Amino acid sequence: MDQLKSKVVNVVLTIQEGKGMESIKNLTFISAIFNGRVLESDPVTAEDCPSFNTNLIWEIEKKDLRKIRSSNQPLRVECVSVDTQNRREKFGHVLLDLRSALIVKDPDDKVPFKWQKLIAVRNKKRNCFPELYLSLTIRNQIEVACQESLEQIWEAEPRSEGAIPIKYLEDGYIAVGDERLCSEDYSLNILIKSATSLDLLLPEVLVFQSNNKYCMSIKIFGIPIRTKQFSKDLHDKIVFEEKIVVRLLSNVDILQQFFAEEKFEVGFSCGQDLLGVTTVSFDGLINTNEKLLLNTCYFRFPSPNGIVPVGKDGRKPVLALEIFLVQNRRSISALIVGVSTSAENVENDVSKASGDHEEAKAQQQILLVTEEHMKELEEWKQRQKVEFEQQLHKVKEEELEKEREEMEKEREELEREREELEKGHQELEKEREELVEKKADLDENIKKCRELQDELQEKLNELKLSRILKKKSKTSGNILGVIEENQKKFADCDKELLIDYISKLQYDNENLKQILNEQKQEVENNQRTALTKEQTTNLLQELKGLEEKFEVAQQTKTYFKEQWQKACQEIHNLKAEDYRQLQNQLRERREELSQLDHLCIMDEPNGLISF
Template sequence: MAGTQKFLVVVTILEGRYFPRLQNHQLTVETKFDGESMSTDPVGHTSSPFFGTELAWEMDKKALHQHRMQRTPIKLQCIVEDLSIGTREVAGYIMLDLRMAQKKPQKAIWYPLLSTSGNYKKRKPELQVMMTLESEANEDNENNFTAQPLPKYLHKNQKPHKSGSELSSASEDEFHTKINPVLVEDSEGFFFQIGPNKRAADHFLLSLSILYGKNLIQLIPSSARLSEKNPSVAGYYFRYYIFDNEITNMYFYDLLNPEFKPERASVRLRSNPEYLINYFSRNPAIEIDLCCGQQVLGVAQVPTQGLLQKLGSTAVDGMFHLLMPNQLTPWDSDAVAPAVSVTITLRRLSQSTETQASKSKSNEMTVDRENQGKREDGQAKEKNQPIYSIKSIEENIKTVVLDDEGQKLGEKPHSTYDSNPNAGKDILNQEEIGKPAEPVSTAVNQYLDENNAKATTSVLTGSNQYQAIAARIEQGQHHYRFTIDLRTIRNLNVGFYCNCFLRYTYPYFGSSSPIITAPPIEITRNMEARLPNSHCTFNFACTPKMLRDTTTNTPLMVEVWHRDKVSNDVLMGLAQISLAEVLQCDKQKISLSTGSVGYKQSVKRTTHITSSSESKRIGNLDIILELDDLGEVLKPDTTASRSSDVPSIAANAHNQTDTYNHSDVDQFEKHYRETPQYQAALELEIWKEKQKDLFLAELKKKEEEYMRLMAQEWKQRDSEREILVRKKVDEYTKLTDKLKTSIADLEKRERQLTLGENELSRLRDEIQRELQLKLNEMNEASRRFQEDCEHRVTLERAKVLDLEEQKQKLFADLKEAENRYRERESDFDKYKNQQNSKPEAQLRADINMLTLEKVELQRKLDATIKSKQHYKEQWSEALKELARLRERERVNEKTRLQKQARELEHLRLRYLAQEEKGVMKNDKNELETLKEEIKSLATSIRQTGHKTQELSTELKEKQKKQAIAAEVNQEELEQQIARLIEERDTLMSAGAYTVDDKIIRELDKNIRDTLARQA
């Protein structure tokens, strides 16, 4: 609407602090206000994320006033997004009051996040937010204001150099934008521009190198096992940021002797000394983290003030201490403090070397990032590779040579232990260094299986060697291949989050080494997970009866283990599997490589996992068992028949010697020694002796190598133990000092407590003495009051006796007066009868009475007429007034009742307070009771005197009534009674009076008196 003033509510989100470092996570601030939702651009989840975003809403003056009157809040929600799995969760929120927005510039305020959870509970993260109110002078500017994020390549720790109030200034905004690093590409490569292009034209080279570290083992808790090599640990590495680019060095695995190649990260800058000084003053330090996976073990702050001295060719070089994330105090000594050696150089590039440096250094940041990715890929591959390669397995197998089979030197049997390329993980674990990759018997049987169809070139000439070969293979032995595949584990109910791996061994199959699934899998309650690298195949030879008996009597026991990073492995449960079940399944024919026919049997089943500590089920294990019968193992005579005829010739020669005469033996032996067969056998024996010597020498060499490795391992373990002992001694020293301080504090508190107890005992004794004194005083006062009251009671009782005597005397006088009254009444009656008997006197009395009645009746008639007229006028007003009075009385009564209720409540409180007075109140109540008894006695005495006066008054009235009754005749009494009854009925019928009113009671009394006179 034209002419309406527009306002902008601007919320500036600058940066955050106290956030935990999380890789592959991003932070976003979202808000919804006035029906419009806005959000910032995602930033990395670092300890101090920099947003630098303004969120603005446009509204008119009326809407702004309405929001302020309704106190509408602005809610900013901090959203965390996991890039690896694509989940979003709310890290917390803050509430802003719209009334805080002012037109004048305001300072930015740190707001802590509310309702934080998970990783954010240790220390509440905070956001620096500023809220301002701007008015629009241009009415045509109706553009929608959305979030304006800064470029993503800004450093994560960049902060506005000026205060938050100056962000609204266009010139300051331009200055901050120009001072922020901007990645620029030119013909020579990439560089960062700090400052405007025209003024900042000098070229610099910033380099950072991490040389080595020392005492890094101090960052690991003393309870952790340093020698334990967990395959799930990704190794240790250093991480830092240059212009928001994350850089890590190569991985290393030994904190005692960290070995890694020093790497230098270089970046070209284009700026001038003024802008560089401003930039490094806003970023005074570079943070270097020592990480293990996603966990930060230590943080070092490398100051950059040394780079601002000359800006020619300056360097910051030294050892910088690493502090743990929750460590507040620095290390006590430099000798034990973990530190890292860092070198930072800032060098100005001249024009002559600029071209050469640009070719070699312009892309160093990109190269470093690529190298970092390659190192991460190489590390991932290195994690997936087994400790022993196939070559080492073949070398171990090569040392086991069957002399009776005549294997040639250099022949290597192929390992068919498992078709899985990761089979090395099944039998070789990082905890089993030095164990052979494959059992000897398995390799021999495998070798026999591969060569049972080939011609065996045997050059053994004696019957003893031939019988030795025959004795090795029993009659009816079969070549078997048994496959165990642990598929999935599910419904694991252990009550905690665990890293699970399985372990089993079955020596009958020729392997005494345990078979372990690797790597451990993370599994939670009621979850199904597939076991990696759990397929294992065994090759062996035995008779079917022996296989059946062994698998029936000896079940396979599979152990379920939990691997903890900070403690030893924990056995959670066992699963018992009967291998004889596979022998009961149907046989399927398979074709062998030799052309013969074999048989295959397989079964899939689910077994229960039983807890190792309690006999209860904690989960299920799915397993597949396969048994391949590859046929009978060929006997030596069969093998010899398929080979050359040398053994048969030797056998025939041996048989012929039995028929020769004894005289021909020497000639035959001489001829026999000259045969090629004998010469070949002799050469073979000589070769075997040499090979035996070589084999023994090799064994001796391996023994020396293993002893050297054991000595190195022992030395390393000894160093670890020494470091742990030193750490424990330091910890015990600190605990001892702390204990001494605590003991001193306890002794001090004990002394203070003893003094307090003595003071309390003294105060208690004083209070007891004062209380006893008060009790004595109260008892004495009570005794005096009691004696005084008893004395008064005695006096009052004496007075009561006197009053009783006076009462008896007065009753006697009363009886005497009544007797005299009766006498006087009888005399009066006699006298009245005498007077009435005279006619003159009676007529005179009648005339006087009539005259008086006439005058009285005339007067009453006039008064009645006047009162009747006045009554008619006031009757209606009296009724209205009566209604008003009744209403007022009702209101007054209600008010009075409320007041009485309040007074009663006040009295109740006072009564409750007075109940605490105790003995004094009881004594006062007793005194009051005695006083009331005295008053009641005095009242009874006064009532006795009043009754005497009332009797005398009644006698007088009775005499008057009798006198009046004698003078009034019956006719006048009847008229008077009728008039009174008529007046009473008239008043009652009007409804203004009731029986309890005074005038009605007076009329009733007059009617009764008149009726009494008439009677």
């Protein structure tokens, strides 16, 4: 492919004819799939040797084509038949190798064709051997002439004879029908809602490009109107919600006949290139303020054949529209024209008449006519005033109802907040009561513990005394034996020595008793101090915990009080603001009514002078 100069090349599949297809009874066409893109030929009549004479061309970059050729991806060519109910049936297919495609430098060079047998033919049709006479080539990109702009494509076409006339007025209105009968003001609203599967309309050149800017354009009454440009993924659903309003002057009967005959076109374009077109009819738009929903407006290619593209999964490019007609107001131009024409006729008659008597009669007739028309104008003014007052009253009632609903919603929300605050306050009170009860229980438990400690101490003292007494009773029995032994031992000793020895022993015993008493006191003191320290530490910890909980409860209480005050202040401010707004609205309405009365008073003398 190096001999091809352009970066983008064309893969061209040329199919001239087929043979051995006598078993096909319906229309036949060729469908080819390359790089995920499907191209189809025009259907031909069923024959033994049908003549297709078609070229299917794909655009692709060289580097991408090299990858496809190296991966040995085939080009699939299918022969498909279509019955009267648009049901498709595959007859067979051919797989072509891109590596065997012929590279053509000059488009005038002759290309060899080959017969390719169809494979995967159904059992009932295997008695025939269908073949296709085709060629596969790779060429330089074919230059296509630039497409005309939308304004050149969509020129205002002259209306046919017998059609309802259309006239474009300077003030932006379009008069439909005879101008003398166009006395009613209408607004034709066309809402472009959404579009899907627009990627099927893209040519090969735009498929691989990014940041393309697209737009929708409507050709209505011979005038093209464009929407805002967008750059989105065309595979997804695109939501527009853009409205086009056309102001019309006509009447109901003419519009019904006009909408039954008239159609308009919607185009999908990229820059100046028109990619797809759909034709929309007004049929079904009869009554005013009734919406005509059109959810299945299929785009077709802007070619003479106008084929609607279809994807693999059966999806089609679809546009959803919504059309409705609104009557704005009733014009009084016909009434004024009638008054002026009648006055002119009377004046002409007066000018032709002769004599003072006839002139007086003519003047009286003019005065009578003017008085009648003035009465009609006064009645019309009164009706308009009553209608305006009714509409104003309705608007006021609607606004008041809306404000009341909003106020009720706000009140409900504030009441909910108030209930929540009250619940929180009640919960805090309950927690506080529980804390007080727990504190009282702890005090009682401490008292009970102290009483139990005193009782235990008394019992310990009693046990110690009983133990000492038992020991003494035992020692007293032993003393007698010791005395006898000592008498035997010390019978021969001197009395002075014995006295000294006994005195020493007494002194030592007294010292030992003192030591024992001191040690007992120290042990008791240590036990008391240990118990009191543990109790005090426990009590201090419990008191700290209670104080912390009490502080938290106080903080939450103050917080909820502040929130409650803020809520009450906000309610008061909202009520005051609503009252001020209502007063301002009432003042504005009164001023409007006074201005209307003033205008009505000012219009009366002007009307008399004009006639």
